[in-house]
Amino acid sequence: MEALAERLSHLDSHVQGSIRVVAFYDTLMRRRVDLPALARASAGLAACVAGIRLHGTGQVIRFSPDGQPAPAALPLPAAMPTPAALPTPTALPTPTAPAVAAGTESASSAAPITLDEEEIGTVWLERPGPPGPLDEMLLDRLALAAAAVVERYGPARTTMADPALVELAVSADSDDASRARALRLLGFPADQPVRVAAVRSQLPLDRLGALICPARPVKAAALADVGVILATTIDPAAFPAGVRAGLGAAAGPHRSWQQARAALRFTTPREPVVHHDDLGALALLAGIPREAARENTDVAAIARLARSPEDLDTLDAYCAAGSLRRAADLLHLHHSSVARRLQHIGAALGFDLAQPTGLTRATLALTTWRLLGD
Numbered sequence: 001m002e003a004l005a006e007r008l009s010h011l012d013s014h015v016q017g018s019i020r021v022v023a024f025y026d027t028l029m030r031r032r033v034d035l036p037a038l039a040r041a042s043a044g045l046a047a048c049v050a051g052i053r054l055h056g057t058g059q060v061i062r063f064s065p066d067g068q069p070a071p072a073a074l075p076l077p078a079a080m081p082t083p084a085a086l087p088t089p090t091a092l093p094t095p096t097a098p099a100v101a102a103g104t105e106s107a108s109s110a111a112p113i114t115l116d117e118e119e120i121g122t123v124w125l126e127r128p129g130p131p132g133p134l135d136e137m138l139l140d141r142l143a144l145a146a147a148a149v150v151e152r153y154g155p156a157r158t159t160m161a162d163p164a165l166v167e168l169a170v171s172a173d174s175d176d177a178s179r180a181r182a183l184r185l186l187g188f189p190a191d192q193p194v195r196v197a198a199v200r201s202q203l204p205l206d207r208l209g210a211l212i213c214p215a216r217p218v219k220a221a222a223l224a225d226v227g228v229i230l231a232t233t234i235d236p237a238a239f240p241a242g243v244r245a246g247l248g249a250a251a252g253p254h255r256s257w258q259q260a261r262a263a264l265r266f267t268t269p270r271e272p273v274v275h276h277d278d279l280g281a282l283a284l285l286a287g288i289p290r291e292a293a294r295e296n297t298d299v300a301a302i303a304r305l306a307r308s309p310e311d312l313d314t315l316d317a318y319c320a321a322g323s324l325r326r327a328a329d330l331l332h333l334h335h336s337s338v339a340r341r342l343q344h345i346g347a348a349l350g351f352d353l354a355q356p357t358g359l360t361r362a363t364l365a366l367t368t369w370r371l372l373g374d
Helices: 002-008 014-030 035-046 135-153 163-170 176-186 205-212 253-265 276-287 290-295 297-305 309-321 324-331 335-349 356-372
Strands: 049-054 060-063 109-115 118-126 195-200 218-223 226-231 244-247 273-275
Touching (some): 035 135, 049 135, 109 135, 163 176, 163 218, 163 226, 195 205, 195 253, 226 253, 244 253, 253 276, 273 276, 276 356, 297 309, 297 356, 309 324, 309 335, 309 356, 324 335
Antiparallel strands (some): 049 060, 049 118
16 A cells, blocks of 8 residues: 555556555455545545545544544544555645645535435545645545445445345345344344335425434435435424324334325324324225225215315315314314305315214215325
């Protein structure tokens, strides 16, 4: 390694220099260096302060070219072992390479650290004056190496996950050993239950996962047309407007996933987040065969009523509120206006909505019609 570094100091060719930079970082990775060692070696190679920052933890690592932590650097956690016999490279040729002033943290050039298509951090050089001819290549390799280190010593502090691993964790066809291995690779402790949310959202899953589970670990992936979020804890109140979500219980990720998908089917604009445990006996409706549901007289009547959005919205508010006056509050209408609407709707359905049995029939029929998704 020292011989390689020595040759780097005499390079005149940009192409040869790029090749040597690649070889330098390949050697570092074979030695399984940690992030502080990676920053220290990069600073020595670039002959200026090099820095690494991880967004998820706020960890900042800065080293001077003399191999010491740069002035004003944040304390570095001793979370990962530092390997012995690190490379001590001779600096790459640059237009200028004076020492960086104490406390300076102004990046002359930077690059994102990307893992699983998510930006998890930044690497940079603090070179006074213009960037060197090989700085872009150096930062590119430093970012790749940093991502590999985070993943190796991880689990990776990203939200997005390999869909194949997520599917293996939630599939009912997976055996216990495969499911446990998938969860371990995703970063979930073996002694903590994992809950699953099934979501439909225009918001990117990584942002959604960070909102509903700010304390990691949390992993997300898209399976078919449904987003899957796995977490040890989920805050139902943190789902933003416009997101539909079904929440499963922590009874094993495969069972929780089944519950979450079922709960997602029960979501409505008025109740966009549904916990499976809160459905109770209503969850049984999800198991009714589709043809049997369509042929039911009450469900067929709801399908006809749905041609009038105003009538459907009124019935939905009445079923959700359970009383005429509370429905009027939801609809922002006078209760006499809602009463007239409900009388008209009851005539169309063929039963009296003012009676308890009528309200029950309407609620079951409306819910079953929604589950058909037609």
